[in-house]
Amino acid sequence: MRRAVTSWSARGAAFVAALAAVVLVGWPGAVVAWDVVRAGLGGAIKPGSAAVSFGLLANTLGWAGGIALGATLAGIPAAVWIARRGWGGAGWVLVPMLLPSYLCYAGYGLLRAPRTMLGDWIEQAAQHGASWLPVFAGRVIAAAGLMLWAWPLASVVLAVGLRNVPRDALEAVRLDGRGVAWRAWMRARLLGGWIVGAWGLVALVMMGSAVPLHLAQAPTYSVRVWFEMSVAPGSAGAWVSAWPLIVLAALSAGVIVRHLVREPGATPEGRLGLAARRGAWRGLAVMLMLSVGVPWAMMAWTVDSFASLGRFWQLSGEGLAVSGAVALAVGVVLAGLAGSVWMAAASFDPVARRVALACVGVMVFAVFVPGVLVGQATAQAWEWNPVLRDWPGLVVVGHVARFGGVAGVLGWALARSESSGARDARRLDGATGGMGFLAAVAPGRWPACVGVGLAGACLSLHEIETSVFLQVPGTPGLAPTLLGYLHYSRMGDLSAAGVWIVGLGLAGAWMVGVCVRRGARRHAGVQP
Amino acid sequence: MKVGPACRGVNHAARVGVVLAALVSLGLSSCGRPTDAAPVRVTRVFGEVGMDAGQFSYPRCIDATDTDVWIIDKLARVQRLDAKTGACLGGWRMPEWENGKPTGVTLWTPPAGGVMRVIIADTHYHRVMIYDPRGVSPPERIMEGRGDVVASFGSYGEGDGQFIYPTDVAVLPSRDGRGIARLYVSEYGGHDRINVFEPAAGEAVGDERAFVFRFAFGAFGSGPGAEFNRPQSIAIDREAGELLVADACNHRIGRFTLDGTLVAWVGHGVGRGLGQMQYPYGITDIGRGRVMVAEFGGNRVQEFDLRAGRAVGVYGQAGRNVGELASPWGVAVSGGTVLILDSGNNRVQGMAVPGGMFTRLRDVEAGG
Incomplete structure (x- = not known):
């Protein structure tokens, strides 16, 4: 029978996590709920605001499901590669997700710019009756672009699945004399739940307010909510109309939390054949080229001149600096948040663990809520104060609220990755407090916290949706600047920006990869 | 328990974290706004975000008479408002808008x-x-109204009379003042130029309904000649008989003769200093050779003396308070007031014309 051990340092860490959850999610949620209730009682909400449009819902599910399907298929090579090589190379797999979600949309959109063959053909066709064609083309590019951005998420889930499949089963499939198609089908059956999980996770992310969908005016719930918030910021009616998305986010958080508390099973490494390794590497390279290399090359090709590359710093340097400072702050907070959850979850104090899990659930909920709603809620929660209203730090608060769940999940996963033998040895050794955690658990793994901080910083740098309602109008920021380039067809400036941003993003991804690699090393020295 | 290299490593990380946090705090606290611009001395403010009449959803173009102001926003609504109070007097919605909304309106x-x-x-x-404008729908029916179209011309392409992305129109009246002598149409999209149209009927007789392409000038580029990179707004300087072009992505203002010969470029490149610009999107003539230029990227309005070739005043800074601006797309004059289209704040702010405004001279005649 396990004996609980009270640890005040663990409870302190749990308190930090709880404070973050309350300040970042709980308080804004309460303010919004109160505003809606008050408006409802005052009759300010139009009847029918809560009515679900089934057509819109079907469209939303279709968009999200379709993009997720493409991303899941595209993520297979990377998943196989990670399963064989280990998590050390995951940093490179994550590169597309550390770059703007609209990078591919912008890059491939150049193919249909005016004065290109495709662009001219589309416009001419539109003038001769096919008026739907330009919007349709935009939506196709938006969907493809998001698929090329989101496949790393699917590959991570699939890789976990591949590493959980019993080795013997995989070996039996490999040795079977039947054809490639049969072997692929059998592997898919073995991975069934993980495939559905990968698809579901990407679909949930795509239910949010992705910028390419906004630009392409895709008929989804999130895009409609974004529009309603933009013409009536904070209106109770807009919040009420978003209830399906909020409910979905809550359900998703519940599923994730249930998965987190499941007892980990045996984790044999699935061994894959040599042919699979080579094929996976090639497939991964192709996906990285399509997701990063090709858009970058197209932007580089369409830069007006070398002078425009320098002009990027004149025009956007201040915005980049501000956004960089925000991203750095977000990264630092997320790293700390991951560490707090990790310390609390790794403790033997059931109170600390339960509080940490609850906080993770709350913050994961915010991850699945569309970014525009997170930003608007944060704005409503703090803009009553005239000082806070114009404080640039409010953007940091919003971004941490948006991505805090990622840090929380990582912290929890780090705690769960400690082997039961090591954990028992730690208990017997008396290393149950904060110092014990720092001495026995953290070494060798703490770079993973730094990694999630860096990843969070990259996500923050490119985050537009959350910033839209938080940033003081007109103040410098990288994401609003780039959104302006996209919205108003300043393609020359966008291409120059894209060249720099991808380069900086690759540097950031390299650092994340280093941290992930170091954090993936097994903790040495404490073995049963 | 011995505190070994592991804890020292964590301590080091903690120190690094403290330094980073300090840098970040310093960075955020010093993210102030430029204070070299004079505040906008606001004489009137109207408009707010929304879908009702008199409200805007990211307005992008403006023009005004002494009594009316006309604004088009991203809901594709063309609204006519009282220039003093901002009360909506009616409007209509563009017939098509899915591909995008207009960026230029000229009265x-x-x-x-x-x-x-x-x-x-x-x-x-x-x-x-x-x-x-007599086909305007009442304020409560703007979204259903489609206006009374008198004439429409243009199609996609690079040929004569074709446009890629037309941005603005400037009108040259006829000698007798009864009709239109020329229409100048600016466009961008890689084939940036100024197109010149004249009434198909030849001699202007008023109420023209058909226009033919005559010539175009300019090319895409950033050179010292007649090259443009997104000529976002154009206007006619009636006193000097010149066409003024806000060359947005080259961050400069061009002066051209009415036949398309470059007179001079005004502006000292991209930047926040006096005479520099960041995406001049709107331009309007305020008389005596002076213009007001709305800078989308600079979040301000600059006054230029075109004859002297220099800036003489800069107004506004980024923000949402009255007197502050956010991505202004346009500027117009109504009576003695400069109306600034404060697009990012979904409103119009008015300021007195600096130095007052002379009575307009008679309009420049074609060929004169």
Whole structure:
């Protein structure tokens, strides 16, 4: 029978996590709920605001499901590669997700710019009756672009699945004399739940307010909510109309939390054949080229001149600096948040663990809520104060609220990755407090916290949706600047920006990869 | 328990974290706004975000008479408002908007009297549309109204009379002041130039409904000659008889003769200093060779003396308070007031014309 051990340092860490959850999610949620209730009682909400449009819902599910399907298929090579090589190379797999979600949309959109063959053909066709064609083309590019951005998420889930499949089963499939198609089908059956999980996770992310969908005016719930918030910021009616998305986010958080508390099973490494390794590497390279290399090359090709590359710093340097400072702050907070959850979850104090899990659930909920709603809620929660209203730090608060769940999940996963033998040895050794955690658990793994901080910083740098309602109008920021380039067809400036941003993003991804690699090393020295 | 290298490593990380946090705090606290601009001395403010009449959803173009102001926003609504109070007097919605919304509106009334025309550069539909404002729908029916189209010309392409993305229109009245002598249409999209149209009927007789392409000038580029990179807004300097071009992505203002010969470029490149610009999107003539330029990227309005070739005043800074601006797309003059289209704040702010405004001289005649 396990004996609980009270640890005040663990409870302190749990308190930090709880404070973050309350300040970042709980308080804004309460303010919004109160505003809606008050408006409802005052009759300010139009009847029918809560009515679900089934057509819109079907469209939303279709968009999200379709993009997720493409991303899941595209993520297979990377998943196989990670399963064989280990998590050390995951940093490179994550590169597309550390770059703007609209990078591919912008890059491939150049193919249909005016004065290109495709662009001219589309416009001419539109003038001769096919008026739907330009919007349709935009939506196709938006969907493809998001698929090329989101496949790393699917590959991570699939890789976990591949590493959980019993080795013997995989070996039996490999040795079977039947054809490639049969072997692929059998592997898919073995991975069934993980495939559905990968698809579901990407679909949930795509239910949010992705910028390419906004630009392409895709008929989804999130895009409609974004529009309603933009013409009536904070209106109770807009919040009420978003209830399906909020409910979905809550359900998703519940599923994730249930998965987190499941007892980990045996984790044999699935061994894959040599042919699979080579094929996976090639497939991964192709996906990285399509997701990063090709858009970058197209932007580089369409830069007006070398002078425009320098002009990027004149025009956007201040915005980049501000956004960089925000991203750095977000990264630092997320790293700390991951560490707090990790310390609390790794403790033997059931109170600390339960509080940490609850906080993770709350913050994961915010991850699945569309970014525009997170930003608007944060704005409503703090803009009553005239000082806070114009404080640039409010953007940091919003971004941490948006991505805090990622840090929380990582912290929890780090705690769960400690082997039961090591954990028992730690208990017997008396290393149950904060110092014990720092001495026995953290070494060798703490770079993973730094990694999630860096990843969070990259996500923050490119985050537009959350910033839209938080940033003081007109103040410098990288994401609003780039959104302006996209919205108003300043393609020359966008291409120059894209060249720099991808380069900086690759540097950031390299650092994340280093941290992930170091954090993936097994903790040495404490073995049963 | 021995605190070994592991804890030292964590301590080191903690120190690094403290330094980073300090740097970040310093960075955020010093993210102030430029204070070299004079505040906008606001004489009137109207508009707010919304879908009701008199409200805006990211307005992008403006023009005004002494009594009316016309604004088009991202809901594709063309609204006519009272220039003093901002009360909506009616409007309509563009016939198509899915591909994008207009970015230029020009009001023109024949100097010798006659019916006003509302001329719209329907950017993403590659055309210019001319409306009779008497077809305006009442405020409560703007979204259903489609206006009274008098003329429409243009199609996608690079040929004569074709546009990629037309941005603005400037009108040169006829000698007798009864009609239109020329329409100048700016466009961008890789084939950046100024197109010149004249009435198909030849001699202007008023209420023209058909226009033919005559010539175009300019090319895409950033050179010292007649090259443009997104000529977002154009206007005619009536006193000097020149065409003024806000060359947005080259961050400069061009002075051209009415036949397209470059006179001079005004501006000292991209930046925040006096005379520098960041995406000049709107331009309006305020008399005595001076213009007001709305800078989308600079979040301010600059006053230029074109004859001297220099800036003489800069107003506003980024923000949401009254007197502050957010991505202003346009500027117009109504009576003695400069109306600034404060797009990012979904409103219009008015300031007195600096130095007052001279009575307009008679309009420059074609060929004069």
